[in-house]
Amino acid sequence: MSFSTKVKEELSACIPLGRHCQLAELAAMISLCGRVVLENETASIHLQTENRAIIRKYFTLLKKAFIINTDVCNESDTIRVLEAIKAYNGVEPIHDLRGGVNSLLVSRNCCKRAYLRGAFTCAGSMSDPKKGYHLELVCNHLGQAEQLKEIIRSFGLEARTIVRKKYYVVYLKESAGIVDLLNIMGAHHSLMDLENLRIEKEVRNSVNRQVNCEAANITKTVTAASRQIEDIMILRERYGFNNLPDNLRAMAEMRLEYPESSLKELGELLDPPVGKSGVNHRLRKLSELADKLRSDDGL
Numbered sequence: 542m543s544f545s546t547k548v549k550e551e552l553s554a555c556i557p558l559g560r561h562c563q564l565a566e567l568a569a570m571i572s573l574c575g576r577v578v579l580e581n582e583t584a585s586i587h588l589q590t591e592n593r594a595i596i597r598k599y600f601t602l603l604k605k606a607f608i609i610n611t612d613v614c615n616e617s618d619t620i621r622v623l624e625a626i627k628a629y630n631g632v633e634p635i636h637d638l639r640g641g642v643n644s645l646l647v648s649r650n651c652c653k654r655a656y657l658r659g660a661f662t663c664a665g666s667m668s669d670p671k672k673g674y675h676l677e678l679v680c681n682h683l684g685q686a687e688q689l690k691e692i693i694r695s696f697g698l699e700a701r702t703i704v705r706k707k708y709y710v711v712y713l714k715e716s717a718g719i720v721d722l723l724n725i726m727g728a729h730h731s732l733m734d735l736e737n738l739r740i741e742k743e744v745r746n747s748v749n750r751q752v753n754c755e756a757a758n759i760t761k762t763v764t765a766a767s768r769q770i771e772d773i774m775i776l777r778e779r780y781g782f783n784n785l786p787d788n789l790r791a792m793a794e795m796r797l798e799y800p801e802s803s804l805k806e807l808g809e810l811l812d813p814p815v816g817k818s819g820v821n822h823r824l825r826k827l828s829e830l831a832d833k834l835r836s837d838d839g840l
């Protein structure tokens with residue numbers, strides 16, 4: 542099951558207690574994946590979805606908000622639903638949901654949450670958090686997208702809109718924002734799963750960074766050491782270790798004997814021990830001498 546489907550399953554099982562919230566959630570569902578059809582003076586609500594859990598939730602909400610006891614909404618029931626929404630919608634024509642729902646339906650915070658929950662269940666999806674962070678809500682009309690964005694903003698989150706084909710897509714791309722939105726909608730289990738994945742990923746990235754960094758340091762040490770060894774070999778051949786001052790000679794011999802040791806380790810091996818900067822200084826001197834021999838060769 543995809544992460545998105547899991548979130549929807551969780552949200553579908555979440556039934557708000559207040560009638561205000563039930564109406565807000567129903568309004569989101571009807572507005573975003575439903576249609577009000579007026580035909581031969583009869584009204585009906587068509588809800589289009591492939592997800593059975595959504596249909597089940599829709600009927601549960603209808604039953605709770607309107608005490609409708611069948612699984613099939615008959616004509617008089619439809620009119621009751623429409624009348625209820627109309628009462629909120631004021632003068633707006635009932636079949637015109639393009640501008641989003643009446644703001645009275647989503648004036649309370651609890652109702653805003655319910656509205657977002659209904660919207661995500663019907664028109665939302667999110668990417669697998671293992672692959673990336675993206676959550677979106679697909680709207681048929683600009684007004685709906687703007688209303689959704691406004692509701693999301695009221696919780697301190699910044700969503701964006703893009704036009705994709707003939708749809709207006711409201712989306713969030715940042716993991717922290719997506720976690721907050723799941724929390725607002727009430728998808729607490731999904732939120733925990735997402736957080737766990739996020740932490741896992743962060744730990745893995747940080748370990749990788751550390752490993753890469755260590756590897757880079759080793760390469761650096763090895764490259765520097767092989768250059769030093771090359772210089773020391775030239776000195777031994779062309780100049781002779783015996784002609785070197787004692788401290789440089791000891792350093793040169795130690796480097797040849799321990800080609801893989803770090804400067805700090807080399808310093809500890811010397812007698813008497815020398816600090817890292819002392820080792821560095823002596824090796825630099827040796828390189829300068831070798832460079833001098835090389836340039837003498839050039840002449």
Ligand SMILES: [Zn+2]
Nearest residue numbers: 561562651652
């Ligand atoms: Zn409410």
